Amino acid sequence: MTSMAYLVLEDGTVFRGQAFGARAAVTGEVVFNTSMTGYQEALTDPSYAGQVLVMTYPIQGNYGTNARDNESRRVQVSGFVAREHCEAPSHRLLTASLDAYLAERGVPGISGVDTRALTRRLRSAGVMMGAITQDESPEQALRRLQDLPRYGSVDLVPEVSSPRPFAWPPEGAYSPPDLSPELKHRLVVVDLGVKYNIMRCLRLLGCDVMAVPAKTDAEAILALHPDGVVLSPGPGDPALLDYAVRTVAGLLGRTPLMGICLGHQVAAEALGARTYKLKFGHRGANHPVRDRLSGRIHITSQNHGYAVDGDRLPAAVEVSHEHLNDGTIEGLVHREVPMMTIQYHSEASPGPLDNMYLFERFLDLVAAEKGR
Secondary structure, eight states: OOOEEEEEETTSOEEEEEEEEOOOOEEEEEEEEOOSSOHHHHHTOGGGTTEEEEEOSSEEOTTOBOSSOOSSSSOOOSEEEOSEEOSSOOOTTOOBOHHHHHHHTTOEEEESOOHHHHHHHHHHHOOEEEEEESSSOHHHHHHHHHTSOOGGGSOOHHHHSOSSOEESSOTTOOOOOOSOOSOOEEEEEEESSOOHHHHHHHHHTTEEEEEEETTOOHHHHHTTOOSEEEEOOOSSOGGGOHHHHHHHHHHTTTSOEEEETHHHHHHHHHTTOEEEEEEEEEEEEEEEEEETTTOOEEEEEEEEEEEEEGGGOOTTEEEEEEETTTOOEEEEEESSSSEEEESSBTTOSSSOSGGGHHHHHHHHHHHHHHTO
């Protein structure tokens, strides 16, 4: 027997549906993702920490869950919203249903929601805080919601970053057969909320990869003698990450740098730029981006609610990529030091595989610097 649940938005809008997953009351910023598949990767993406995730594709859970598709050590979303939740999944790798997977990890879901109407509301009004609840009235949930801090006021990175360094692969992470046994480069990943597939892709390209906690300073990173440093994606407002900005400032010009998503925004702040919050963000696997360096257009996987304001970028920094839907900055390159950044997820998972070339471009920077 399913029980009734509510999704309550901060503007008082209420969506009624059926509960699945854990029986719990949660709050978070309500955001939508337009990917057609990949719900398990999205659920475990640390960039969704502190958020209630709405999938616009109408059916979720149809292929269940498995041990291979986790992108971090736990489910990161606060709650999950679907139009229809499949109770009879089928897939050769299936180990548990979506319902059981969420229930075991203490995360509630709500199905039977008109996700088209919900998405239209978020697109017109902008993302807003919301609550999923089963054991209280919508009015009680709204009062509780109004007393809680807003998403953008909390530094969520320490919650998702590993408390200690770890090498790839960490225990429990899927690692494919090694296609590049020769380790050519040693890379350090600053874990602001790293997805496993970033480290997996770098390992497949012949890199010895180690992740360090988000608050590791520049001197401690350089003491590991990296050939290059990757600034990972992660959740929240980059303006709150003074410690990460200081780290990047201490690394600029001393080792090749690649910033991805939140790492891109932090690098921009270290260069003197500012960031701003998007109305409803870019989340999905179908975002068109132009690579200005090659002229090619790529379909990209994205998950971010903030963007870089280019007005205060120094003259030595060039915009390398732009979003074709709204013109926002999607990548930077530095003309004087080995640094490049990208706003979207070059490792996909889920999403198109167009953008692995960016890791190869970064490794060319690494190799050039080593050759000097």
